Amino acid sequence: MNAHLQPTGSAYFLTKDTQEIERHTLSVLVDNEPGILARVVGLFSARGYNIESLTVSETEHGRRLSRITVVVIATPKVLVQIKLQLERLVPVHKVHDLTAEGASLERELALIKVAGSGDHRAETLRLADAFRAQIVDASVESFVFEVTGKPAKIDSFIALMQPLGLVEVVRTGLAAISRGPQGM
Amino acid sequence: MAERMTGAEMVIQALTDHGVEHIFGYPGGAALPIYDAMFQQDAVQHILVRHEQGATHMAEGYARSTGKPGVVLVTSGPGATNAVTGLTDALMDSIPMVCITAQVPTTLIGTDAFQECDTVGITRSCTKYNYLVKRIEDLPRIMHEAFLIATTGRPGPVVIDIPKDVQFAMGDYYKPDLDTLRHQSYRPQMDGDSAAIEAAVELMLKAERPIFYTGGGVINAGPEASEHLRELAELTGFPVTSTLMGLGAFPASNPQWMGMLGMHGTYEANLAMHDCDVMINIGARFDDRITGRIDAFSPHSRKIHVDIDPSSINKVVRVDVPIIGDCARVLSEMVRVWRSRTNQPRTEAIAPWWKQIEKWRAVDSLGYKNSDTVIKPQYAIERLYAASKRQAKDVYITTEVGQHQMWAAQHFHFDKPNHWMTSGGLGTMGYGLPAAVGVQVAHPDALVIDIAGEASVQMTMQEMSTAVQYRLPIKVFILNNERMGMVRQWQDLLHGSRYAHSYSESLPDFVKLAEAYGGKGIRCDSPAALDAAIEEMLDYDGPVLFDCIVEKDENCLPMIPSGKPHNEIILPDTANIGDIIDEKGRQLV
Numbered sequence: 001m002n003a004h005l006q007p008t009g010s011a012y013f014l015t016k017d018t019q020e021i022e023r024h025t026l027s028v029l030v031d032n033e034p035g036i037l038a039r040v041v042g043l044f045s046a047r048g049y050n051i052e053s054l055t056v057s058e059t060e061h062g063r064r065l066s067r068i069t070v071v072v073i074a075t076p077k078v079l080v081q082i083k084l085q086l087e088r089l090v091p092v093h094k095v096h097d098l099t100a101e102g103a104s105l106e107r108e109l110a111l112i113k114v115a116g117s118g119d120h121r122a123e124t125l126r127l128a129d130a131f132r133a134q135i136v137d138a139s140v141e142s143f144v145f146e147v148t149g150k151p152a153k154i155d156s157f158i159a160l161m162q163p164l165g166l167v168e169v170v171r172t173g174l175a176a177i178s179r180g181p182q183g184m
Numbered sequence: 185m186a187e188r189m190t191g192a193e194m195v196i197q198a199l200t201d202h203g204v205e206h207i208f209g210y211p212g213g214a215a216l217p218i219y220d221a222m223f224q225q226d227a228v229q230h231i232l233v234r235h236e237q238g239a240t241h242m243a244e245g246y247a248r249s250t251g252k253p254g255v256v257l258v259t260s261g262p263g264a265t266n267a268v269t270g271l272t273d274a275l276m277d278s279i280p281m282v283c284i285t286a287q288v289p290t291t292l293i294g295t296d297a298f299q300e301c302d303t304v305g306i307t308r309s310c311t312k313y314n315y316l317v318k319r320i321e322d323l324p325r326i327m328h329e330a331f332l333i334a335t336t337g338r339p340g341p342v343v344i345d346i347p348k349d350v351q352f353a354m355g356d357y358y359k360p361d362l363d364t365l366r367h368q369s370y371r372p373q374m375d376g377d378s379a380a381i382e383a384a385v386e387l388m389l390k391a392e393r394p395i396f397y398t399g400g401g402v403i404n405a406g407p408e409a410s411e412h413l414r415e416l417a418e419l420t421g422f423p424v425t426s427t428l429m430g431l432g433a434f435p436a437s438n439p440q441w442m443g444m445l446g447m448h449g450t451y452e453a454n455l456a457m458h459d460c461d462v463m464i465n466i467g468a469r470f471d472d473r474i475t476g477r478i479d480a481f482s483p484h485s486r487k488i489h490v491d492i493d494p495s496s497i498n499k500v501v502r503v504d505v506p507i508i509g510d511c512a513r514v515l516s517e518m519v520r521v522w523r524s525r526t527n528q529p530r531t532e533a534i535a536p537w538w539k540q541i542e543k544w545r546a547v548d549s550l551g552y553k554n555s556d557t558v559i560k561p562q563y564a565i566e567r568l569y570a571a572s573k574r575q576a577k578d579v580y581i582t583t584e585v586g587q588h589q590m591w592a593a594q595h596f597h598f599d600k601p602n603h604w605m606t607s608g609g610l611g612t613m614g615y616g617l618p619a620a621v622g623v624q625v626a627h628p629d630a631l632v633i634d635i636a637g638e639a640s641v642q643m644t645m646q647e648m649s650t651a652v653q654y655r656l657p658i659k660v661f662i663l664n665n666e667r668m669g670m671v672r673q674w675q676d677l678l679h680g681s682r683y684a685h686s687y688s689e690s691l692p693d694f695v696k697l698a699e700a701y702g703g704k705g706i707r708c709d710s711p712a713a714l715d716a717a718i719e720e721m722l723d724y725d726g727p728v729l730f731d732c733i734v735e736k737d738e739n740c741l742p743m744i745p746s747g748k749p750h751n752e753i754i755l756p757d758t759a760n761i762g763d764i765i766d767e768k769g770r771q772l773v
């Protein structure tokens with residue numbers, strides 16, 4: 001039988017994934033307790049899943065619930081596994097794949113320090129205005145801008161600041177929520 | 185109603201409230217308050233082990249043979265790290281276990297204090313859940329929650345790390361009350377979706393080449409699950425095979441039984457898995473030792489998968505009808521739905537299938553060439569089985585890991601669930617002897633035998649001392665081939681018979697060793713003397729090490745090499761297994 005089959009791949013190898021990888025944003029509702037982040041991150045490293053961005057904060061103080069927003073890159077089959085494995089963790093209440101479930105909003109905040117003088121300063125301010133970046137700190141030779149928006153917008157603002165004296169950037173990572181009246 | 189007591193007393197009180205009668209443990213500085221509380225009561229009996237790994241495997245054997253959680257108590261630092269192997273083993277095989285680890289006082293946590301280790305960090309990935317109890321107020325809730333989590337859903341080990349100051353602290357103890365639990369997120373799904381169950385039965389009603397592929401989940405779902413499985417098999421007339429972990433759920437004496445499947449499973453079970461048109465997986469997880477090469481795994485079947493763990497579904501093999509739920513409940517529903525449709529088994533429709541299976545059976549894939557001069561390991565197990573059948577006692581078998589384990593699975597036959605304990609998922613050498621101790625603690629009047637290899641058994645040999653101390657008459661039946669036989673077999677198969685470090689050299693004299701421990705030693709090296717020697721072992725009322733000197737270079741067959749499909753199984757008449765695997769296959773494990 002099976003003579004047509006090529007000899008052996010590993011027994012530990014799942015069938016080679018022919019599926020394309022995708023980027024999905026998951027929203028994970030968890031009990032805010034010590035070690036919860038380690039549990040989630042440990043799951044990703046133990047099972048070899050890739051995290052592109054992860055943010056976490058307590059969102060319902062009364063019930064001590066936190067929302068973790070995690071951006072993962074995986075094939076559709078692995079994405080399902082990630083969701084199910086997360087749901088298996090005892091303190092995890094719900095996992096929503098916002099990308100799969102339709103329209104959602106994604107925002108990120110960045111603080112961006114730019115140093116320079118003369119023409120560069122004027123150009124910097126002009127661009128900042130176009131991106132609705134707010135000046136949160138200023139000195140004679142520097143600005144710190146606060147920008148919010150989709151990650152792509154922040155990426156382009158950073159790229160524009162590069163030649164104008166970009167010093168450093170911090171980003172919060174992605175926060176995401178579904179559109180419409182429904183909650184998680 | 186709250187009651188004032190110390191944390192240490194709460195631990196004992198909670199154990200009592202959860203019906204715990206035995207606890208396997210080893211003391212140390214940080215655990216002393218709990219030991220002190222234990223000293224002043226006798227509801228919970230403490231079994232003093234010789235190594236914390238032993239305690240965990242004892243708890244596993246205890247749990248697997250009773251359906252109740254196994255409970256372990258160890259001290260901080262090395263006590264906790266020694267328990268890690270058994271925790272991982274229990275996680276892999278879904279064994280309910282509660283392991284209490286002592287911790288340095290909260291004020292010293294993080295200071296690299298004496299015998300401090302990050303127990304919750306270390307055990308996070310080898311437990312179903314774990315806790316560090318920082319406040320006495322949390323202790324009663326955590327104790328109760330731990331038992332709930334360990335025993336429900338897909339069972340597993342739970343660690344509770346209790347700092348010494350919390351053990352001393354006074355607080356209010358509350359009885360178990362599910363409403364006060366913190367983790368309202370934990371809600372295992374017990375009942376299978378009725379539409380999915382209908383769809384499954386629909387497929388089964390049309391099947392021409394069906395097979396039940398059952399696993400450890402049937403055992404974990406309790407004896408009712410095994411009863412429903414038997415009923416469903418009888419109603420349908422379908423053949424049944426099982427994984428290593430599921431042996432005993434379906435009686436080996438039933439004509440519908442096809443033997444174990446997988447890497448060392450029978451020819452008929454594996455070929456039937458390959459050629460079936462409807463596969464009904466009940467509580468198994470498509471482990472790689474079962475599927476072999478995934479892309480050639482049962483290519484023409486529609487697959488039904490019943491599992492309590494949603495993440496098991498479609499993890500490895502894509503299935504057509506997933507049913508998430510407890511095996512006992514789903515099986516009983518399947519029985520009900522089947523009955524509502526017909527009261528006939530599909531005898532006629534599947535008659536050609538059975539005919540095919542009989543042909544495969546006739547290959548006699550478990551056959552071996554016996555000898556009058558050396559004891560063949562398969563023969564030794566057959567004789568052990570025959571002798572144990574004559575006993576009036578209930579018989580429980582544990583194993584170590586290696587060839588002897590597979591031969592035990594092939595040649596010892598089980599008619600009841602919970603009578604077979606082996607380390608399946610993790611494959612832990614050293615499991616069997618302590619597991620036998622745990623089984624014997626739970627079933628003092630039963631015959632408990634560890635079928636062992638001479639290499640494995642040395643990993644936890646010191647628990648003989650525990651057996652002697654508690655008068656636990658376990659029988660350790662060592663198939664001594666002076667080899668790490670399974671390693672040697674793989675070296676034959678994959679590495680040109682270059683036996684790098686796979687000999688058991690400088691072996692102890694097991695007879696003297698048994699005597700040194702205060703047990704009995706028996707050695708046998710002749711097939712003619714074997715039956716009498718086995719009788720002698722069974723007649724002895726105390727722990728025995730039986731050194732059964734067997735053929736050194738016997739291969740464990742049949743075998744599906746890693747990465748091969750089921751129908752490329754190596755049968756016992758294969759002369760030279762070294763020629764079978766190609767270059768690529770050698771890289772596999």
Ligand SMILES: Cc1ncc(C[n+]2csc(CCOP(=O)(O)OP(=O)(O)O)c2C)c(N)n1
Binds near residue numbers: 585613636637665
């Ligand atoms: C703790 C541990 N270390 C290593 C292994 C790898 N291993 C699997 S079987 C085996 C040899 C077992 O030898 P023995 O107990 O004599 O059994 P036999 O195969 O000879 O029956 C080894 C080293 C293992 N399973 N567990």
Ligand SMILES: [Mg+2]
Binds near residue numbers: 586
């Ligand atoms: Mg050996």
